[in-house]
Amino acid sequence: xxxxxxxxxxxxxxxxxxxxxxxxxxxxxxxxxxxxxxxxxxxxxxxxxxxxxxxxxxxxxxxxxxxxxxxxxxxxxxxxxxxxxxxxxxxxxxxxxxxxxxxxxxxxxxxxxxxxxxxxxxxxxxxxxxxxxxxxxxxxxxxxxxxxxxxxxxxxxxxxxxxxxxxxxxxxxxxxxxxxxxxxxxxxxxxxxxxxxxxxxxxxxxxxxxxxxxxxxxxxxxxxxxxxxxxxxxxxxx
Amino acid sequence: xxxxxxxxxxxxxxxxxxxxxxxxxxxxxxxxxxxxxxxxxxxxxxxxxxxxxxxxxxxxxxxxxxxxxxxxxxxxxxxxxxxxxxxxxxxxxxxxxxxxxxxxxxxxxxxxxxxxxxxxxxxxxxxxxxxxxxxxxxxxxxxxxxxxxxxxxxxxxxxxxxxxxxxxxxxxxxxxxxxxxxxxxxxxxxxxxxxxxxxxxxxxxxxxxxxxxxxxxxxxxxxxxxxxxxxxxxxxxxxxxxxxxxxxxxxxxxxxxxxxxxxxxxxxxxxxxxxxxxxxxxxxxxxxxxxxxxxxxxxxxxxxxxxxxxxxxxxxxxxxxxxxxxxxxxxxxxxxxxxxxxxxxxx
Numbered sequence: 032x033x034x035x036x037x038x039x040x041x042x043x044x045x046x047x048x049x050x051x052x053x054x055x056x057x058x059x060x061x062x063x064x065x066x067x068x069x070x071x072x073x074x075x076x077x078x079x080x081x082x083x084x085x086x087x088x089x090x091x092x093x094x095x096x097x098x099x100x101x102x103x104x105x106x107x108x109x110x111x112x113x114x115x116x117x118x119x120x121x122x123x124x125x126x127x128x129x130x131x132x133x134x135x136x137x138x139x140x141x142x143x144x145x146x147x148x149x150x151x152x153x154x155x156x157x158x159x160x161x162x163x164x165x166x167x168x169x170x171x172x173x174x175x176x177x178x179x180x181x182x183x184x185x186x187x188x189x190x191x192x193x194x195x196x197x198x199x200x201x202x203x204x205x206x207x208x209x210x211x212x213x214x215x216x217x218x219x220x221x222x223x224x225x226x227x228x229x230x231x232x233x234x235x236x237x238x239x240x241x242x243x244x245x246x247x248x249x250x251x252x253x254x255x256x257x258x259x260x261x262x263x264x265x266x267x268x269x
Numbered sequence: 270x271x272x273x274x275x276x277x278x279x280x281x282x283x284x285x286x287x288x289x290x291x292x293x294x295x296x297x298x299x300x301x302x303x304x305x306x307x308x309x310x311x312x313x314x315x316x317x318x319x320x321x322x323x324x325x326x327x328x329x330x331x332x333x334x335x336x337x338x339x340x341x342x343x344x345x346x347x348x349x350x351x352x353x354x355x356x357x358x359x360x361x362x363x364x365x366x367x368x369x370x371x372x373x374x375x376x377x378x379x380x381x382x383x384x385x386x387x388x389x390x391x392x393x394x395x396x397x398x399x400x401x402x403x404x405x406x407x408x409x410x411x412x413x414x415x416x417x418x419x420x421x422x423x424x425x426x427x428x429x430x431x432x433x434x435x436x437x438x439x440x441x442x443x444x445x446x447x448x449x450x451x452x453x454x455x456x457x458x459x460x461x462x463x464x465x466x467x468x469x470x471x472x473x474x475x476x477x478x479x480x481x482x483x484x485x486x487x488x489x490x491x492x493x494x495x496x497x498x499x500x501x502x503x504x505x506x507x508x509x510x511x512x513x514x515x516x517x518x519x520x521x522x523x524x525x526x527x528x529x530x531x532x533x534x535x536x537x538x539x540x541x542x543x544x545x546x547x548x549x550x551x552x553x554x555x556x557x558x559x560x561x562x563x564x565x566x567x568x569x570x571x572x573x574x575x576x577x578x579x580x581x582x583x584x585x586x587x588x589x590x591x592x593x594x595x596x597x598x599x600x601x602x603x604x605x606x607x608x609x610x611x612x613x614x615x616x
Binding site: 149150152153156157179181183184185186187189199 | 350355359360377378380382421423
């Protein structure tokens with residue numbers, strides 16, 4: 032991942048290319064499969080988008096592995112990180128949704144799914160799911176809602192959020208374009224659905240340019256009160 | 270025992286099921302006296318725990334102090350994650366009920382979840398015993414719930430800020446129900462947390478000093494308007510309370526606390542200026558300045574400041590303020606001072 036790891040060994044040489052001393056290798060149950068997820072909430076819509084590349088190290092496992100999963104008619108979740116944990120987590124969420132539907136005779140709302148996911152993730156506090164989740168959907172009033180999570184369950188409601196390998200590159204761009212941050216004297220126009228979709232496409236094209244783990248294709252899920260519409264856009268394949 | 274050694278099983282003193290993270294997933298029913306807990310999700314095997322490939326959020330400045338007008342709690346809003354600002358608008362002061370706030374510091378997920386658990390336990394206590402748990406009791410409860418996790422990397426350093434209200438008077442408060450939603454609750458509070466008791470509360474964001482005269486609790490009024498620092502034990506049972514609870518087992522009562530990576534800078538400002546006799550405006554601007562100075566010097570604190578004020582009527586929340594404004598105000602003050610000094614030099 033992007034976060035700091037020790038690059039140089041004690042003798043000053045880079046650990047990845049030189050022998051820097053005896054190292055104990057332990058089996059790591061995690062691996063990083065890349066991918067970027069993005070969600071934007073509008074006045075009466077929500078957009079969840081992800082790239083479709085599944086990679087590991089220097090290889091690409093698949094060019095068609097989208098990271099958005101439909102949960103209910105009004106909620107979509109994007110999961111990136113370790114693909115094994117993404118699959119298991121979405122299976123667990125689906126099972127819990129069914130249980131709730133059968134015992135309470137109604138579908139879970141986006142806020143309720145977010146609160147439930149927080150406790151599911153914290154239940155594995157000491158052996159976490161290595162997944163960066165972002166939930167996008169409509170709340171009870173029909174307004175767009177985005178909930179972003181960290182791998183152990185801390186979450187909050189946002190207007191927009193990027194997660195995954197290119198998140199540090201995309202988030203400042205979204206802060207500027209959607210949040211109008213760091214600009215003076217600019218009119219704060221509300222975001223229309225067409226403009227939001229175009230922005231998401233542009234943002235992912237930029238991400239594919241600069242992040243090696245992002246590319247191949249972009250899957251966009253647009254959630255409105257009429258249902259969930261899916262769109263696929265090609266991205267760089269190199 | 271030989272079999273225990275061979276299999277590497279370690280017996281841990283986990284006699285409470287309600288505080289294991291596994292029980293939060295919902296499938297396990299609450300049993301307070303159950304000694305046979307399923308430890309499968311908490312790895313207690315002898316192999317070292319799996320190293321996490323990602324960092325968790327840390328770094329903050331929170332502070333709280335007591336003065337004659339109640340309790341002020343303030344915090345910055347930056348959630349950082351080893352060099353990246355994961356969220357510039359996190360909420361670090363979470364209300365538990367109308368008379369108790371908890372400031373969070375340490376790992377974001379741990380604080381959020383443990384305070385949810387604390388809110389649940391306080392509510393269950395209230396339903397079972399018919400009266401609200403005192404702030405002292407709440408601090409002890411949180412501290413004892415965190416104790417089994419001492420030695421793990423659960424990192425929670427919280428300040429419980431609250432006002433103990435006389436139990437008898439709780440019935441009087443119940444008669445006057447005010448819509449709590451109008452007091453500026455943030456959308457980012459977990460929707461699963463519901464208000465525990467609707468007590469009389471000022472619905473405006475900046476509450477006035479006149480609230481104190483309407484207080485139904487006679488003893489609190491005495492405790493509040495008394496400038497004398499020596500208070501008798503009888504009066505101590507109700508009134509403002511401040512507790513620092515840490516996941517390593519610390520539980521301290523006090524009148525001024527600051528927690529987090531920016532706390533040394535905040536202490537420097539607060540230790541010089543905090544007095545019992547501050548009025549509300551001074552206390553709020555002092556808290557704001559302390560957070561501002563800490564965010565100026567500490568890289569892991571920044572963005573905005575959240576200010577809360579607790580009185581006998583409950584808590585009231587000021588709007589979140591961007592510290593950029595404080596920076597500009599401070600610059601003007603410095604420039605003005607520079608001009609005054611140069612004029613004095615000329616004389």
